[in-house]
Amino acid sequence: MMIDRRDVLVSGASAAALGMLPWAALAQDAEAEKTMDELIAEFTGGAEVTDGEGIAIDAPEIAENGNTVPVSVEAEGASEILVLAPGNPVAAVATFKFGELAGKHIASTRIRLAQTQDVTAIAKLADGKFVRTASNVKVTIGGCGG
Numbered sequence: 001m002m003i004d005r006r007d008v009l010v011s012g013a014s015a016a017a018l019g020m021l022p023w024a025a026l027a028q029d030a031e032a033e034k035t036m037d038e039l040i041a042e043f044t045g046g047a048e049v050t051d052g053e054g055i056a057i058d059a060p061e062i063a064e065n066g067n068t069v070p071v072s073v074e075a076e077g078a079s080e081i082l083v084l085a086p087g088n089p090v091a092a093v094a095t096f097k098f099g100e101l102a103g104k105h106i107a108s109t110r111i112r113l114a115q116t117q118d119v120t121a122i123a124k125l126a127d128g129k130f131v132r133t134a135s136n137v138k139v140t141i142g143g144c145g146g
Contacts, residue, residue: 036086036120043082043095043122044130054131055081055123063113066139072108075123075131081107087117114142 034042040049055075063069073081073096083093096107113119118134125131 034091036084036091039082039084039092040122043080044124047128047130049122049130049132051132054078054125054129055121055133057119057121057133057135059119059135059137061136062138062140064140066113066115066142068110069113069119069137069139070108070110071119072106073121073123074104074106075121075125076105077126078105078123079126080124081105082122083107083109083111084120084122085111085113085117086120087115088113093119113137113139115139 055073055078058072058074060069071083073083075081079098081096081098083095084091085093093111094107094109098105111119116136116138118136120132120134122130122132
């Protein structure tokens, strides 16, 4: 049996790819284990978060299908907005970043919700303060296999 250079290269690349699989799985497990408080602390750097003024979230009161729930968040002057769904297997849904030239500080997307829960948004304002708001969404059919 002859082994040529191409066979050696394919074998080496395959072995390298297989060696990386367990590390990728471990990274996903570590991300899934973070609690909502840990995610907020990571986003704010431990700074105080106040409720209410400066941020608004628009989400439906009832979502018949948890696979595509429209959510819109607005925070005038925000540089970043974090959206969390603590009832999902992975609570961190999205982080939106706005540059200095952004015309509006609004982000709209569709998210997947596993169950009825409070969708929470936290914004980092231009003055360095953090504000939070939440909206309860009742989910009839869960979007994460439920």
